[in-house]
Amino acid sequence: MAPRAPKGTRDVLPAEGRVRARIEAVSAEVMAANGFGRVITPTFEETEVFVRGVGTATDIVRKEMYTFDDRGGRSLTLRPEGTASVARAYAEHGMHKLPQPVKLWYVAPMFRYEAPQSGRFREHWQVGAEAFGSEDPLLDAEMIAMLAEIYARLDVPAVRLRISSMGDPVGRAPYREALLAHLERHADSLPADARERMHENPLRLFDMKDRAVQAAMADAPRLLDNLDDASREHHERVLEALRLMGIPFEEDPTLVRGLDYYTRTVFEFTCDRLGAQSGIGGGGRYDGLVASLGGPEVPGVGFGTGIERITLALGEDADPGAGIDAYLAAPDAGIRLELMPVLRDLRRAGLRVEAGTAGRGLKAMMRHASGLGARRVIIVGPREHAEGLATIRDMQTGDQVEVPVGEIASHIAGGGDPA
Numbered sequence: 001m002a003p004r005a006p007k008g009t010r011d012v013l014p015a016e017g018r019v020r021a022r023i024e025a026v027s028a029e030v031m032a033a034n035g036f037g038r039v040i041t042p043t044f045e046e047t048e049v050f051v052r053g054v055g056t057a058t059d060i061v062r063k064e065m066y067t068f069d070d071r072g073g074r075s076l077t078l079r080p081e082g083t084a085s086v087a088r089a090y091a092e093h094g095m096h097k098l099p100q101p102v103k104l105w106y107v108a109p110m111f112r113y114e115a116p117q118s119g120r121f122r123e124h125w126q127v128g129a130e131a132f133g134s135e136d137p138l139l140d141a142e143m144i145a146m147l148a149e150i151y152a153r154l155d156v157p158a159v160r161l162r163i164s165s166m167g168d169p170v171g172r173a174p175y176r177e178a179l180l181a182h183l184e185r186h187a188d189s190l191p192a193d194a195r196e197r198m199h200e201n202p203l204r205l206f207d208m209k210d211r212a213v214q215a216a217m218a219d220a221p222r223l224l225d226n227l228d229d230a231s232r233e234h235h236e237r238v239l240e241a242l243r244l245m246g247i248p249f250e251e252d253p254t255l256v257r258g259l260d261y262y263t264r265t266v267f268e269f270t271c272d273r274l275g276a277q278s279g280i281g282g283g284g285r286y287d288g289l290v291a292s293l294g295g296p297e298v299p300g301v302g303f304g305t306g307i308e309r310i311t312l313a314l315g316e317d318a319d320p321g322a323g324i325d326a327y328l329a330a331p332d333a334g335i336r337l338e339l340m341p342v343l344r345d346l347r348r349a350g351l352r353v354e355a356g357t358a359g360r361g362l363k364a365m366m367r368h369a370s371g372l373g374a375r376r377v378i379i380v381g382p383r384e385h386a387e388g389l390a391t392i393r394d395m396q397t398g399d400q401v402e403v404p405v406g407e408i409a410s411h412i413a414g415g416g417d418p419a
Helices: 014-033 047-053 059-064 083-092 137-154 169-185 192-200 202-207 211-217 229-244 307-314 333-338 340-348 362-371 382-387 405-413
Strands: 044-046 067-069 075-078 102-111 123-132 159-165 263-271 279-285 300-306 326-329 353-355 376-379 389-394 400-404
Touching (some): 014 137, 014 307, 044 047, 044 083, 047 059, 047 075, 047 083, 083 102, 083 123, 083 300, 123 137, 123 307, 137 159, 137 229, 137 263, 137 279, 137 300, 159 229, 169 192, 169 202, 192 202, 202 211, 263 300, 279 307, 300 307, 326 340, 333 340, 333 382, 340 353, 340 405, 376 405, 382 389, 400 405
Parallel strands (some): 326 353, 326 376
Antiparallel strands (some): 044 075, 067 075, 102 123, 123 300, 159 263, 263 279, 376 389, 389 400
16 A cells, blocks of 8 residues: 555645645735744754743643654654744844844744644644734734734635733732632533643633533633733723724633633634634734743734635635646757747746647647646747747637747737737
């Protein structure tokens, strides 16, 4: 039996590759417009980066990380999420000395050992952005607007924004005790993993899908009703900015993110087209993350969005098409050789151009050009070659025009149409 891709992974073929390239290109444009510079971090990190940054109570650290010892006995982990890695890079390279906020973005693969689902794989790609060095709630709103702009430019349908606040660690402490007291009253009805988790991070139970847990959480106290004054003011400023920018949102007091480093603003975009697992991207503020990794006390806010999730949401119509601008049909091998500079010049002009290969006659080349979706075919047979000409045929209309061989590249690149 031939080898197959590992379970939970898959190959990306050209049609989807074109969609993903468009997602990356649109993301790059939006990031640049907002002053973000691209950062590339290693695919694997010291395990401690995620244990300290993401948190031991999270599913990621408890059971989803790909962790191994290298030949030197060092514990390394394939990157399960992007924020901790970028925060580590920020601290390691002394970026707190730069003008703040420092704005960084990335496109990178993430690795998690979890049950594969539609649009969710053990190796998945993510576009993310992180801004360090400012507590300004308007920066939170800018980050949300930036992700909304990416979805809008890509025409992702039926996108909705949910938003909440996690408060800050000090102000959250009394609420945590009240929530834990509530859960203790329901402990007998909770499964074992929920009872264990509620002592590590009781807020994580809002995110559990178990029916008994959901029943216990239905009348649990809500953090949004228990924010301290500073966190409430921060939250209201974020919401006010979103209203002014015309970004619709839904406040969701049960919203929690799956990572322990979040403080204050948390948000998630969902897409109705994705069904029950509707999350397409999200993020929030993490003011203590850099310090937890040994860096200075620096606030931060960011987001991540899955490329596979966006691709799935866009559906079958997302492929911009494999069509090419021109196809060079020169059945004679000698003529084909002479036309190599023309092929080079067309490609240098930014055109997508293919050429018929040896062993095909003109009819076969025309069929090949049609199959590739060529808009024009450049025909140079023995007659054309003898006269120093090329016949350029429009594949949609069938119209043709003859031009000197030396003018092929300028004619095609200039958008010249057959007369």
